[in-house]
Amino acid sequence: MNINEIAKRAGVSRATVSRYLNDGYVSQEKRTRISRIIEETGYVPSSQAQQLRNGKTHLVGVIIPKINSQSVSRMVEGVTSKLAEHGYQVLLANTENDESKEIEYLRILNQGDRVDGIILLGTVFNEAHEKVIRRLRVPFVVLDQHFEGHACIYQDDYHAVRDLTQLALSTARKPAYIGVFEEDRAVGVMRRQGFLDACAQVGIDVLPEAMQFASFTSDSGYFAAEKILEHVPDVDTIVCATDEMAFGAIMYMREYGKRVPEDVQVTGVGDSPMSRIIIPALSTVHLPFKTSGIKAAEMLLRQISFPNENPVSICMPYEVYQRNSLR
Amino acid sequence: MNINEIAKRAGVSRATVSRYLNDGYVSQEKRTRISRIIEETGYVPSSQAQQLRNGKTHLVGVIIPKINSQSVSRMVEGVTSKLAEHGYQVLLANTENDESKEIEYLRILNQGDRVDGIILLGTVFNEAHEKVIRRLRVPFVVLDQHFEGHACIYQDDYHAVRDLTQLALSTARKPAYIGVFEEDRAVGVMRRQGFLDACAQVGIDVLPEAMQFASFTSDSGYFAAEKILEHVPDVDTIVCATDEMAFGAIMYMREYGKRVPEDVQVTGVGDSPMSRIIIPALSTVHLPFKTSGIKAAEMLLRQISFPNENPVSICMPYEVYQRNSLR
């Protein structure tokens, strides 16, 4: 059932049916005739043919490192809701934390005009990324990372952790840090720098052994906390780059016989739902993940409508939540 | 840059270029000529034209109630990974728990051959669903619900909760239940029935006041627990239909001065990452969400390849995890 068939049955030309479907001069008489036939047959225009003809897919590719994460899923939620408002749909590409897949998906999505735009919820940026991104033929927005020279929406990771650390240090003197690998600029570099600068401000030198790496999971946070206690037994504050890792740290403290927050304070980042639930409730920073997703979608839609405008960057606000894991 | 341009520059016909790209007789000489031109120009065939011509989009629509949930995101993860293996991509439709959007998205995805298949990660099923689904022109799989007459992958909700309840009742006599609305057959009806049957088996009558409703969140679990204690002060076990709600129940117990598990046992369903982390560790049932997603994708791919085969249903296995929230 295609437009030709409809035209034939309604006794008009295919052009008239097309005009009826879109907007154009069609007499009332033919209008009703066509309308009846379409009703009867349940005809729907082929979106593939429309895409070919119009050069628009109304699809946006969204590349994510992993879906099974509070922050990512909330950002995707924001993106999909805003895009849906404007009749766009999301093509989801999950890299499963595989950096090379990120590049591969950028290529695939860029190929053959599959999508009208791309949102990259990235973690790592290197020359390979830069190279592929330069070749993109569709509007492009980076979400959750600050990537110079490209449109992006990012969190104020540095100030968020600096403020939180300052708060923690008002009642402590021996801080430690659990972070992530530095290839992730936002979480790995900026948050750590916020911690270090807050320490420096009050004249505290942080030993290298007090700076441990973990990998986003609570298990890895658990083991990082173990290492910290091993090297810095009198630690009184552990600042963690994510809530999940903080959960692991709290768990280890408890097993080790340290009380939180009396003996050791613990903080996270992200204000995940669980941060309110656990005992003690985790002090953390609220980051507007869903709103970031919405903003990214808005920015992309704007680029699609006005391709010649210069891309801008937006740093999102944050809010420090003091809860029971701080004295 | 299209296939005609490539053909012209390589001095061959467009048919030969197409044969080069796909598979067909092309002499070694022209092969290298075409290859060089494609390399130079960075040409990639238009997927829109291919879709129109071949009648295949290599896209699968996945409709979900909400993305920001452990179980859903893990199932989506499974689906995307398996589909990616076979060169398919996912068109994500998030209904944000809005039942009418579920119908709307089924319609949209069915229209104009946008996708090669649909996976519905549904919650509710009514006549409206049945009607739209009957009209679907593409292969279709229901995930996480048992929907008679359609291909589906579902959890063994009934036996999972029955087994867990039996375990809990080996050391208790006064059980209560926190469930969800019955429109959700899997979580609302089957899990509750598993609980009730386990109680009946050991001759325990459950009072209506001991059966409370909540809405998947820990907050709602908290308030449901409050109501239970109000009506059944000597309750010694609270079986919850989800982990999240169990977290809320534990939180209320703690604030109320009840010890878990000494005074009141609490169980959940889902084995969410946090269920291991909280104190006491939550006894729960592991459900293979990611594997379910993979199976659903496999089933859909099979239907796409063999449209005439009869759809089947698969009930997934489960595993009861006894942790510290049970005596």
Added chain:
DNA sequence: GATGCATATGAGAACGATTCCATAGCCACT
């Protein structure tokens, strides 16, 4: 009564691929 404008319609050319068909050379059998 010539001109201009709004309304109305259909023919046909795109959009960019794939594939059927015809043709043709070459080699190997009978």
Added chain:
DNA sequence: AGTGGCTATGGAATCGTTCTCATATGCATC
């Protein structure tokens, strides 16, 4: 010499739209 099977190639049809053009009618305007 005739037949059949590979390899190789280009022409043309096809997928289902949209949109430009050309054409036509009715009506108001100068």
